[in-house]
Amino acid sequence: MQLRCQQAELERALHQVSRAVARRSTLPVLSNVLLVADEGALRVTATNLEIALSVTLPADVLEPGQLSVRADVFSDFIGSLPRQEVTLTVSPGNTDLRVTCGTSKARIPGIPAEDFPTIARIGDQPPTAAVSTEVLREAIGQVVFAAATDDSRPVLAGVLLEFRGQELTLAAADGFRLSVRTLSLPQPAATDLAIIVPAKALGELARVVADGEETVHLLVTPNRSQVLARSGRLEFLSRLIDGSFPEFRQIIPKQWRTRVTVDREAFLAAARRAKIFAQSNNEVVKLQFLPGDSELDPGSMVVSAQAADAGDTEDVLPARVDGPEATIAFNGRYLTDVLSVAKATEIAIEMTSPNAAGVFRPVGDDSFVHVVMPMVIGTA
Structure with missing residues (x-):
């Protein structure tokens, strides 16, 4: 095998596949990357048997071939080289990879490509x-x-x-x-x-x-x-x-008794504050939904948490409350998780009772729904 490629391209490819290199394995070859040179390209592959990653980069292939080498040594050495052309060479009948870049040279022992796991490829197959x-x-x-x-x-x-x-x-x-x-x-x-x-x-x-x-x-x-x-x-x-x-x-509730619409960012900030105190009380964050008494006062939502050894906190957020007053509690981490990934400006919370699952829906976006089981509201 003999080829020439650019150091920056090779370094980037090695970085991309590095997440699939096995860090601890009884099979030494899984700590390697597989190099395959053919048809004007170099393909770099790594696998830990759970996932595999391959990156193809342009190369001037003088002699096709393949070999696997230790990922950490090869990556670190390539990363230390200047932004110049790199030459990779494997002599016939040899399993040593020789790397040349400017005045720098290295020899890295390899393992025959035949010992590397076979990795399926999309190739020319029509995708699903x-x-x-x-x-x-x-x-x-x-x-x-x-x-x-x-x-x-x-x-x-x-x-x-x-x-x-x-x-x-x-x-x-x-x-x-x-x-x-x-x-x-x-x-x-x-x-x-x-x-x-x-x-x-x-x-x-x-x-x-x-x-x-x-x-x-x-x-x-x-x-x-x-x-x-x-x-x-x-x-x-x-x-x-x-x-x-x-x-x-079948898990997603089809009906609700109380529905609350609130600003997502304000809710997320309040939930993060409540979580600070909830950590000392089984992560319980309580939500109280209070309907308003007129169109000018559509209602509010109270986000609170308390713990005997940490204290307590409460945020009152303006909200549109449809249905009767209600209270429900959720794991604080579950609240911040869903509020962090919902992209809408407002989010709606739907519930039927304090002991039934709550449903979170971004307002104006029917493509995402999140269901959370409630927690038992206890005293701190």
């Missing part, structure tokens, strides 16, 4: 769906935090991706809250199907998809064991979780 990069990243951010963080129920540690015609729905739940985001696809999906992607993997996808690329192409493998994504020169792969996701649409 194409999604706007910006919209997909926002949608992932609005649901991934609601997935379970333990593997006691594997399907809840994942995010459901449901392709139906020209709609893609993402849903995540941990048993205490449910987050659902629906987005429109530019073109109908190749087939209707539902898959469960590990939440951590989906979070990585949102981080690595290129800012400059407008579209992410998604492909579900025929055996539905993996999902691939391509954004520009980057390809991403994740295993899928086998199982059935809960019927989330």
Whole structure:
């Protein structure tokens, strides 16, 4: 193998795939990056067997070939080089990678490419769906935090991706809250199907998809064991979780008794203040909805928290209250989580009773809904 490429391009590619390098593994090859030189390009790949990342960069390939080398050593050395042309060479019958850049040289021992795991690629296959990069990243951010963080129920540690015609729905739940985001696809999906992607993997996808690329192409493998994504020169792969996701649409309450509309930023600020005190009282933040007595006084919402050893706090926010006076309590972190990802200026909270789930909906945006189970209101 022999090729020439630009140091800046190679450094960027190594940085992009670094998130898939296994940090602790009994298989040494998983701490490596795979270098494949062919047809005027160099492809750099890393995998930890949960996800894989590949980046292709332009290169002057004098002799095609492939080899895997230690990711940390190779990345650190390439990052230390000047912004000049880099030459990578592997002699026939040898597994040492020789790197040359200006007056700098290095020899890095490698492992034969045959020992590196086989990574599926989209290639020329028609994708299952194409999604706007910006919209997909926002949608992932609005649901991934609601997935379970333990593997006691594997399907809840994942995010459901449901392709139906020209709609893609993402849903995540941990048993205490449910987050659902629906987005429109530019073109109908190749087939209707539902898959469960590990939440951590989906979070990585949102981080690595290129800012400059407008579209992410998604492909579900025929055996539905993996999902691939391509954004520009980057390809991403994740295993899928086998199982059935809960019927989330049945969890969302269809009716409400009291509905409150409030400024989201003001509510978020008040919830953050309340959370300071709620930490000493099982994270309980209480919301009290007070209807107004005229059109000029539509009502208010009181956000409060108290703890015997920390003290107490209270914010009174102007709000439109429809229905009777009501009180409900939520985990303070759950409140700040949903208020941080909802993008609307105002948010509506719907409830039927203090012991039934509350529903959060951004006003004017039907694509996002969040359901949270209430907490028992006790005395500090």
